[in-house]
Amino acid sequence: MLNIAKESIHRFVDLSKYNAAKRVSRPNHYKYFNRFLLVFMLIAIIVLFLPWTQNVSGNGYVTTLTPGQRPQTIQSPIPGRIEEWYVNEGDFVKKGDTILHISEIVNQYQDPYLVERTIEQQEAKSRSASSYSNKIIALENRINALGQERNLKLSQGENMVRQLEFTIISDSTDLIAMRNNLEIAQRQYERFRQLNEEGLKSLSDVEAKRLKQQELLAKVVSQENKLLTSKNRLSNAITELNRIKAEYSDKISSAQSDIASAASSQFEAEAEVSKLANQSTNYSIRQSFYYVTAPQSGYINKALRSGLGETFNEGEQLVGIMPANYDLAVEAYVDPLNLPLLHTGENVRLQFDGWPAIFFSGWPNASYGTYGGKIVVVETFRSPNGKFRILIAPNESEKEWPDRLRVGSGAYMIALLEDVPIWYEIWRKLNGFPPNYYQPANSGDPSILDGSTKSMKPKNSK
Structure with missing residues (x-):
């Protein structure tokens, strides 16, 4: 602790002869300070209401x-390898100007004649589709010919059936007539036999009537056989008519099945043609990506990929560009x-x-x-x-x-x-x-x- 005495130094030292003491001991300095504080307060109050x-x-x-x-980066939509730069950092490029050239690194796209060979495959498939179309036309012509031939044969068969029906009618009429004659001959034979027994007719007359009866009976049997033959021929003609219908139906159905198969093959070939056309277009568009161009006019800021032979994946940033007009x-x-x-x-x-x-x-x-x-x-x-x-x-x-x-x-x-x-x-x-x-x-x-x-x-x- 400090031991501070209560006695003042003024008893022993006269401070009035020192300039510093004279400056400090002025009695009116409080007045100036108070004025300064008053002015400062007035200014502060005025400022508060500004x-x-x-x-x-x-x-x-x-x-x-x-x-x-806005500034943007240019990416490549395909993976590749840098082959050549056409610009330097700070260069001004117009929209569509080539910035760099890249090459292919994916094996399935490295064929330099990939587009031409795909187009050749497309043309071959197109010719195949055309051949199927020609086959369909030929089969349709065959169906028309079979239809005409079927109609002709059916017409012949129907004519044959009608002829046999008329023949049966004629044979039936003849058979009825012969049976009537046979009945008359039998009645005549019975009368002559009775007259012979009565002594009115000779035996030779009776034998003659019996012979005629036998002849008419033979003709009736023959006519019955002829009628049965005509009926059998009619049955065969109807069967042949049905066979013709079934045969040509089978041939036409087979031709229609061949048309459906050819149409299916044609559709498959056309689908393959469309697929190959899509592939050739994709290959052409992919080859256009080998040259990276400026999307708009601007200045090349920084090459994010440098050197030659450097590979990159699709979507990686290659170079930055700042649009010229903004x-x-x-x-x-x-x-x-x-x-x-x-x-x-x-x-x-x-x-x-x-x-x-x-x-x-x-x-x-x-x-x-x-x-x-x-x-x-x-x-x-x-x-x-x-x-x-x-x-x-x-x-x-x-x-x-x-x-x-x-x-x-x-x-x-x-x-x-x-x-x-x-x-x-x-x-x-x-x-x-x-x-x-x-x-x-x-x-x-x-x-x-x-x-x-x-x-x-x-x-x-x-």
């Missing part, structure tokens, strides 16, 4: 307005707490890396070196970094963005909200409250807003 523009800030980077204008935009990210305060069409201020700027967030009119922008897209889903993405396009009513600005440069965005006193802003931040929520004056209009901050009225004005 207007302060609330804002929402976010970091981002320069990008392009449309996805097709519309710049800024992609910024804001916290979810501030997302309801941003609307499409609002004006924002931007600061780019590499362009010095003096920026006063609360007094935008005093800012220097910033550029105007307008919100065109407010993302409705959270990004992987936990923030929401907004896309900002240049504000055409203000000065243009720097010509030397490049895609990928860093950017800082500040969206200006409503004006409030500084004391209110300090109170809001000390309590952790968000900026005042507001809606654009024309929020009911679904079209893009004009972006003027003056047209935006606060919902809860303080």
Whole structure:
């Protein structure tokens, strides 16, 4: 502990003869300090009532307005080996210019005449399909001929049946007549036999009638045999007619079956022709991939694959290209707490890396070196970094963005909200409250807003 004595040094030393003591011991220095504090307090009170523009800030980077204008990499849709480079890094290429030449590394596509041989197979299959078509025509002609021949033979058979039916009718009539004659001869024979017994007729007359009876009986038997023969011939003719129908039905069915088989083979050949045509087209398109071309006009940024003879798989990145014509935009990210305060069409201020700027967030009119922008897209889903993405396009009513600005440069965005006193802003931040929520004056209009901050009225004005 310090042993501090209660006695003053003034008893022993005269401090008035020292300049430092004279300067310190002035009795009026409290008056100047009090005046300074009073002026400072007055200035502080006045500053607390000055207007302060609330804002929402976010970091981002320069990008392009449309996805097709952004930097991209060129991939090869097929695996291959690098054979020759036609460009250097930094070269300008037009759409369709050849960037590099690759060769095939897959065994089944290495034949240099693969397309020609596939086309030859296609033509052979096409001729095979044509031959099946000719075979079908020949079989159809055969069916027509068989049909005509069947109709002819059926007509002949039907005529034969009708003739035999008439013959049977004629034989039946003759048989009836002969039977009638036989009955008459039998009655005559009986009468002559009775008359012979009575002595009125001679025996020779009786024998003559009996002989005639026997002759007529023989004719009746012969006519019956003839009638049976005609009936048998009719039965045979009907059987032959049915046989002709069955025979030609079998021949026509066989020809129709051959037509179906030929048609099936034709369809298979045509399917094979289509398959080979598809293969030849695919092979031709695949050969066109041997020359990697520029999808759009732009500058070659970096060769991601270098050297000659280096192999790569399909879909691997080969070279990067930056489009020559693009519309710049800024992609910024804001916290979810501030997302309801941003609307499409609002004006924002931007600061780019590499362009010095003096920026006063609360007094935008005093800012220097910033550029105007307008919100065109407010993302409705959270990004992987936990923030929401907004896309900002240049504000055409203000000065243009720097010509030397490049895609990928860093950017800082500040969206200006409503004006409030500084004391209110300090109170809001000390309590952790968000900026005042507001809606654009024309929020009911679904079209893009004009972006003027003056047209935006606060919902809860303080």
